[in-house]
Amino acid sequence: MxxxxxxxxxxxxxxxxxxGVDAFIKTLRESLTAAGLQEEINILETGPLGFFGKGICxxxxxxxxxxxxxxxxxxxxxxxxxxxxxxxxNRLMFDAGSKFTPKFNYESRIVLRNSGIIDPESIDEYLxxxxxxxxxxxxxxxxxxxxxxxxxxxxxxxxGAGFPTGLKWSFTxxxxxxxxxxxxNADEGEPGTFKDRLIMEGDPHQLLEGIMICxxxxxxxxxxxxxxxxYKLSINRLKKAIEQCYNYGxxxxxxxxxxxxxxxDLKIGAGAYVCGEETALIESLEGNxxxxxxxxxxxxxxxxxxxxxxxxxxxxxxxxxxIIKHGAEGYKKFGTPDCSGTKVYTILGDVAYPGLCExxxxxTLRTIINEYAGGMKQGFRFKAALIGGAAGVILSDxxxxxxxxxxxxxxxxxxxxxxxxxxxxxxxxxxxxxxxILRFFRHESCxxxxxxxxxSQQLYDLINKIKKGQGTEDDLDKLLLIAETMxxxxxxxxxxxxxxxxxxxxxxxxxxxxxxxxx
Amino acid sequence: xxxxxFSKYTPTKDNLIYILHxxxxxxxxxYISEEAVQAISEYLNLPANHIYGVITFYSMYSTTPRGKNIxxxxxxxxxxxxxxxxxxxxxxxxxxxGVGETTKDGVFTLELCACLGVCGxxxxxxxxxxxxxxxxxxxxxxxxxxxxxxx
Ligand SMILES: Cc1cc2nc3c(=O)[nH]c(=O)nc-3n(C[C@H](O)[C@H](O)[C@H](O)COP(=O)(O)O)c2cc1C
Ligand code: SF4
Ligand code: FES
Numbered sequence: 001m002x003x004x005x006x007x008x009x010x011x012x013x014x015x016x017x018x019x020g021v022d023a024f025i026k027t028l029r030e031s032l033t034a035a036g037l038q039e040e041i042n043i044l045e046t047g048p049l050g051f052f053g054k055g056i057c058x059x060x061x062x063x064x065x066x067x068x069x070x071x072x073x074x075x076x077x078x079x080x081x082x083x084x085x086x087x088x089x090n091r092l093m094f095d096a097g098s099k100f101t102p103k104f105n106y107e108s109r110i111v112l113r114n115s116g117i118i119d120p121e122s123i124d125e126y127l128x129x130x131x132x133x134x135x136x137x138x139x140x141x142x143x144x145x146x147x148x149x150x151x152x153x154x155x156x157x158x159x160g161a162g163f164p165t166g167l168k169w170s171f172t173x174x175x176x177x178x179x180x181x182x183x184x185n186a187d188e189g190e191p192g193t194f195k196d197r198l199i200m201e202g203d204p205h206q207l208l209e210g211i212m213i214c215x216x217x218x219x220x221x222x223x224x225x226x227x228x229x230x231y232k233l234s235i236n237r238l239k240k241a242i243e244q245c246y247n248y249g250x251x252x253x254x255x256x257x258x259x260x261x262x263x264x265d266l267k268i269g270a271g272a273y274v275c276g277e278e279t280a281l282i283e284s285l286e287g288n289x290x291x292x293x294x295x296x297x298x299x300x301x302x303x304x305x306x307x308x309x310x311x312x313x314x315x316x317x318x319x320x321x322x323i324i325k326h327g328a329e330g331y332k333k334f335g336t337p338d339c340s341g342t343k344v345y346t347i348l349g350d351v352a353y354p355g356l357c358e359x360x361x362x363x364t365l366r367t368i369i370n371e372y373a374g375g376m377k378q379g380f381r382f383k384a385a386l387i388g389g390a391a392g393v394i395l396s397d398x399x400x401x402x403x404x405x406x407x408x409x410x411x412x413x414x415x416x417x418x419x420x421x422x423x424x425x426x427x428x429x430x431x432x433x434x435x436x437i438l439r440f441f442r443h444e445s446c447x448x449x450x451x452x453x454x455x456s457q458q459l460y461d462l463i464n465k466i467k468k469g470q471g472t473e474d475d476l477d478k479l480l481l482i483a484e485t486m487x488x489x490x491x492x493x494x495x496x497x498x499x500x501x502x503x504x505x506x507x508x509x510x511x512x513x514x515x516x517x518x519x
Numbered sequence: 520x521x522x523x524x525f526s527k528y529t530p531t532k533d534n535l536i537y538i539l540h541x542x543x544x545x546x547x548x549x550y551i552s553e554e555a556v557q558a559i560s561e562y563l564n565l566p567a568n569h570i571y572g573v574i575t576f577y578s579m580y581s582t583t584p585r586g587k588n589i590x591x592x593x594x595x596x597x598x599x600x601x602x603x604x605x606x607x608x609x610x611x612x613x614x615x616x617g618v619g620e621t622t623k624d625g626v627f628t629l630e631l632c633a634c635l636g637v638c639g640x641x642x643x644x645x646x647x648x649x650x651x652x653x654x655x656x657x658x659x660x661x662x663x664x665x666x667x668x669x670x
Contacts, residue, residue, distance in 0.1 A: 270539070
């Protein structure tokens with residue numbers, strides 16, 4: 001391996017492509033070569049960098065300088081000043097002026113440990129970090145031993161419901177039948193959520209390795225990744241990664257002479273939030289409308305084409321290689337005793353450093369905002385945070401010290417869900433926010449069952465009335481009553497969800513709603 | 520004319536979603552015509568009502584002809600808070616169309632959609648396969664003008 005004095009990491013994603021990152025890289029390469037630096041400075045095209053800047057973003061190591069919105073015209077100055085003379089260009093720095101450097105806590109990263117560090121399109125770089133060692137190990141393990149290890153690790157689903165992963169696998173593994181499937185839920189549609197996209201863009205091989213281990217554990221020989229059609233970059237990177245795996249003999253027939261066969265295929269969704277629900281997703285895979293099925297039987301027993309099917313979230317499976325490689329005990333060093341591991345969050349809104357982070361389960365919301373997102377944006381005060389997207393809760397500052405893990409949040413009937421944290425300043429209207437959430441549910445209700453089909457429309461009508469200042473205090477109670485009725489009677493979790501944002505908004509910000517109602 | 524697409528897929532129901540994607544993408548007006556539904560119905564041996572049921576369920580499919588460029592502006596909470604309504608107003612004015620409509624010259628169709636998963640750059644829209652983030656009213660005109668030039 002060659003040693004470089006400096007590494008320039010460039011985030012390749014939709015936004016940077018739009019901003020012309022290809023032309024930028026070409027110019028940068030030429031200028032570095034012209035300055036004779038091509039042997040000293042390495043350019044690495046990589047995935048998410050950990051902060052969300054505008055346009056083309058760079059991180060320079062070891063200087064730890066972040067640039068945003070750099071253009072071809074800036075290359076000369078960057079090379080002259082920073083790369084030749086070692087003086088970072090303040091003008092282009094991400095959030096210039098603030099003294100805060102966001103914590104890039106590489107030490108407690110599992111899922112994102114390679115993200116923004118290796119080239120996601122190169123299997124060799126993944127192998128270079130110890131990739132696919134867990135898969136080799138798993139191939140030699142008994143299926144039930146893999147299941148037990150995952151059970152012991154305490155890993156719980158990261159797709160929203162938080163169901164223990166090892167337990168889910170243990171129902172499917174012993175079933176004797178011709179065909180079983182693994183389906184990866186990459187349909188990420190929860191508003192404000194895109195952690196799965198960042199995982200797939202940043203380190204697609206880690207997800208594939210997790211799928212392989214899961215398939216071996218439950219005895220599935222075919223896996224599908226059901227991914228949103230909008231995630232073009234993830235789709236391309238996964239396609240490439242799968243192809244590389246076949247070329248290296250990591251997938252296919254009789255893998256490494258183990259007698260185990262596995263194929264992985266991508267399936268592209270067509271745009272419906274409800275298809276993230278596991279049984280609706282299966283319907284969609286079969287070529288039907290994405291209406292949820294009745295449970296039980298659960299997919300683990302009777303899923304795709306009637307066969308036992310494990311449905312797991314992207315982040316859940318991306319944790320699995322670490323567990324197999326370092327053992328359940330190694331994994332349990334992260335998180336709290338009853339909720340192990342890390343969680344990937346996307347922090348958005350009025351914070352100084354909107355970005356992506358992976359931290360131990362059980363970290364408080366206050367810590368996340370202050371230490372990982374640099375606190376509030378200058379001049380703004382914290383008012384509320386929407387946690388977990390539309391099917392989430394709106395917390396006020398009274399709950400800033402709640403621990404973010406699956407159990408602690410339950411006490412506040414909140415869910416960790418998707419890991420989306422949207423921070424709002426004191427000028428944001430909670431009524432508007434709730435309006436936008438209820439509009440979302442009205443649109444996404446699949447129409448199969450009456451409580452949700454009609455209820456989501458009624459909720460929208462009510463909040464519309466309130467937003468226009470024509471509501472009464474009674475209407476607030478009605479909102480809650482309808483949502484609670486939906487929670488008790490709806491066919492699937494979509495219709496059971498609106499109660500969470502509604503109740504939390506009314507609990508924490510009732511005065512704001514009252515101020516808008518007619519007396 | 521659909522044979523080329525059909526030949527890529529075995530005639531099983533699970534391929535319906537992908538056949539629909541391909542047919543819509545290859546149609547200059549980005550929609551699925553009645554003839555297409557008939558042809559799929561014969562190829563997959565499925566009743567037309569099942570195919571229409573699927574088409575109307577998913578937001579990415581259309582049964583009416585659309586413009587050359589499909590604009591999908593995100594209206595989900597985060598983009599909404601960041602001012603997607605202003606972008607929508609601007610876009611309606613610039614294009615002189617309402618939501619779901621196509622410009623007279625057939626160049627643009629304006630649609631709304633749910634979260635595109637690019638909320639870090641809200642407000643966001645997708646035009647065809649490309650994401651446009653950090654939208655401002657000024658940017659909108661630039662983007663539209665550039666796409667108009669493409670023949
Ligand atoms: C309306 C609705 C949308 C959902 N969307 C997603 C999603 O986008 N991604 C996901 O992984 N799980 C989603 N889920 C949860 C899945 O049904 C399922 O619980 C999950 O994929 C199981 O994986 P896990 O155990 O690894 O979390 C959704 C559930 C509902 C009710
Ligand atoms: S609760 Fe809503 S989304 Fe779920 S089945 Fe009923 S109508 Fe469909
Ligand atoms: S809310 Fe608009 S992209 Fe996510």
